[in-house]
Amino acid sequence: MSNNLIQLSTGNEFVLESINDGLVVIFSGDLNSDLLEQQIKEYQKNKNLLADLNCSLFFVTNKTEKTEIDNIILDNDFVCYALSPQLRDMNEICESIIFLKKTGAKIEHVYTRLRPKAKYDWMSEVIEFCKNYSNKKSFDNKWKFGQVVLVSGEYLCTNCGYIMDMNQNQLFPVCEVCLSGAPRGACSVREAFWKKLD
Numbered sequence: 001m002s003n004n005l006i007q008l009s010t011g012n013e014f015v016l017e018s019i020n021d022g023l024v025v026i027f028s029g030d031l032n033s034d035l036l037e038q039q040i041k042e043y044q045k046n047k048n049l050l051a052d053l054n055c056s057l058f059f060v061t062n063k064t065e066k067t068e069i070d071n072i073i074l075d076n077d078f079v080c081y082a083l084s085p086q087l088r089d090m091n092e093i094c095e096s097i098i099f100l101k102k103t104g105a106k107i108e109h110v111y112t113r114l115r116p117k118a119k120y121d122w123m124s125e126v127i128e129f130c131k132n133y134s135n136k137k138s139f140d141n142k143w144k145f146g147q148v149v150l151v152s153g154e155y156l157c158t159n160c161g162y163i164m165d166m167n168q169n170q171l172f173p174v175c176e177v178c179l180s181g182a183p184r185g186a187c188s189v190r191e192a193f194w195k196k197l198d
């Protein structure tokens with residue numbers, strides 16, 4: 001196992017300083033080793049597409065009884081710790097993927113994907129997020145998932161009409177109603193769909 005592997009027992013504090021600035025992706029649920037391995041392989045395959053934003057993966061198990069596998073596991077180098085025998089017997093259920101953005105001591109929730117299917121293409125979402133993050137231009141006055149909000153105010157999802165209040169410096173999320181901005185949402189991940197209301 002890698003030296004960068006950190007295991008936290010349930011109830012331990014999440015040490016923010018130990019995480020790289022950038023995108024933090026947390027898979028929660030009872031994940032078996034096959035599913036974990038798939039996700040890590042997927043990441044390694046696409047690592048070079050993430051532009052200049054770091055990405056850290058976490059896998060959080062939610063077993064209620066206190067056991068050795070009841071852990072949060074972090075590996076900044078993405079060494080395949082999923083071979084760890086403790087994870088072998090777990091169910092293949094991912095209950096949510098939580099996307100956060102960390103800058104120094106600040107950690108910000110971007111959005112949560114609930115009950116994604118095992119084949120859900122989270123990597124495309126992450127790649128687009130990282131690409132969009134450094135891009136500060138609007139596209140026909142519309143903004144993409146992952147871009148930084150430059151002006152606070154109400155924004156309209158031009159695909160479904162949902163209106164969301166956004167604050168300066170937060171990140172444009174996936175539309176929680178029609179899932180625009182996510183793979184298999186109302187529009188392509190690459191499309192700009194948030195429009196500022198006057």
Ligand SMILES: [Zn+2]
Pocket residue numbers: 157158159160161162175176177178179180186
């Ligand atoms: Zn929408």
